[in-house]
Amino acid sequence: MNDEKMFITRPNYDDTTSYLFHWSENIIEFAENKNINFIDFKGERVNKKDVEKLIVKQNPKLIVFNGHGSDDAIYGHNDETLIKTGENEKILKSKIVYSVTCNSAKKLGPETVKSGIRTFIGYENPFVFLVDKNKTCTPLLDKVAEPFFDSSNQLVISLLKSRTTGEAYNKSQSTFNKWIEFFQRSDAPQDSLFILRWLIWDRDCQKLLGDENSLF
Amino acid sequence: MVTEDEIKKLVIARLMTMPEHLKVSIGGYGMFDKYALISHVEKNDEIGKKIIEMDMHYLKSFKKGDK
Numbered sequence: 001m002n003d004e005k006m007f008i009t010r011p012n013y014d015d016t017t018s019y020l021f022h023w024s025e026n027i028i029e030f031a032e033n034k035n036i037n038f039i040d041f042k043g044e045r046v047n048k049k050d051v052e053k054l055i056v057k058q059n060p061k062l063i064v065f066n067g068h069g070s071d072d073a074i075y076g077h078n079d080e081t082l083i084k085t086g087e088n089e090k091i092l093k094s095k096i097v098y099s100v101t102c103n104s105a106k107k108l109g110p111e112t113v114k115s116g117i118r119t120f121i122g123y124e125n126p127f128v129f130l131v132d133k134n135k136t137c138t139p140l141l142d143k144v145a146e147p148f149f150d151s152s153n154q155l156v157i158s159l160l161k162s163r164t165t166g167e168a169y170n171k172s173q174s175t176f177n178k179w180i181e182f183f184q185r186s187d188a189p190q191d192s193l194f195i196l197r198w199l200i201w202d203r204d205c206q207k208l209l210g211d212e213n214s215l216f
Numbered sequence: 217m218v219t220e221d222e223i224k225k226l227v228i229a230r231l232m233t234m235p236e237h238l239k240v241s242i243g244g245y246g247m248f249d250k251y252a253l254i255s256h257v258e259k260n261d262e263i264g265k266k267i268i269e270m271d272m273h274y275l276k277s278f279k280k281g282d283k
Contacts, residue, residue: 016241068244079244102243126243126266133239133249144238194234197274204273 004216006031006038006160007060011046011067011077015136019129020066020100022139023149027064027156036160046076055091062096062216064156069101069122072108085111092117096165096214100152102126105207118214119165121155125205128198130191144191147179147199159216166212176203227271228254242266 008028012021021042031038039058041051046067055063065082068075072085083089085108093116099105105122112120129149135142154175158168180199183192234250241247245263248256256264 015247016243019241070244075244126245128243128270129241131239131241131247132237134237136239191235191238194238197270198240200277201270201273204277 003037004061005058006036006062006064006156006216007054007058008038008040008064009046009051009066009076009082010040010042011075012043013078015131017067018136019131019139019142019145019149023145023153024064024066025140026149026153027160030157031160034160044077046082047080048076048082051076051082052088052091055095060095062156062159063092063098065097065099065101065104067101069099069104069108071103071106072111074099074101074104074108083108089117090115092120094118096159096216097121098155098159099123100127105205105209109207109209113210117210119208119210119212121165121169121206121208123202123205124207125201127152127205128201130195130198144195147176147183147195148202151175151179151199151202162215164212165208165210165214169206169208169212172206173203176200176206223268223272224257224260227257227268230271231257231267 010021010024011017028040065074068079073081074083076082089112092112095117096119097117099122102123103125105124109120109122130144132142132144151172155168155172158171176199180196183196231250231254239247239249253267257267
């Protein structure tokens with residue numbers, strides 16, 4: 001068993017965070033099955049005070065942020081700023097971070113690398129996904145959303161399987177490509193054209209910054 | 217040379233074909249059905265410009281011979 005800890009944040013206060021919240025359960029289930037040490041902050045617990053305290057005291061090696069973001073920040077419950085460039089990005093020093101938030105690889109990511117983060121993986125533009133509006137009450141049954149979250153989750157699952165950050169990034173990229181090829185088939189489902197365009201967008205916006213050889 | 221207005225019309229024409237049951241989550245901007253997406257493109261506001269950028273990215277990916 002790996003003694004290192006994973007820390008995952010899962011705010012859940014609007015439709016977008018609800019999907020991130022529920023689809024992260026696949027990661028949690030995998031971690032539980034592999035007896036990986038993890039801390040799961042849900043809902044209101046995803047606030048700056050508690051997140052900072054947890055990172056400093058528990059020193060998790062891998063942090064997965066789910067939620068909203070901007071060029072220079074990652075947000076928690078009700079858009080409370082958790083990590084912001086020039087404020088507290090230094091607390092991520094020596095960590096591996098996967099930020100499933102919009103835009104955070106644009107400015108915050110490079111700043112965390114300057115501050116000594118091991119690896120930052122995130123999106124330099126909005127992380128976009130499609131949903132079936134008849135399934136928003138049961139996100140895990142939403143087949144339209146599955147390709148987006150499967151591609152994203154494979155990154156964390158690869159890290160938990162002791163792959164390097166570079167290998168995990170490649171796994172996520174190849175999962176995006178697997179789905180893209182699936183939706184380009186002549187017998188692909190009717191929603192394919194729209195799923196395809198935003199899968200390509202997410203794949204191309206996902207960036208790895210820092211060390212490609214770090215391990216959880 | 218394609219004008220900005222022509223690009224907008226092309227993006228709207230493509231969005232018109234989007235199935236009614238789909239919605240798009242664009243991070244902090246929110247979740248939008250096709251009519252809301254079209255409205256933002258028509259208004260050419262921040263969200264509309266981002267939608268156009270995404271559509272252009274998709275088209276360029278084919279030009280590059282991308283998967």
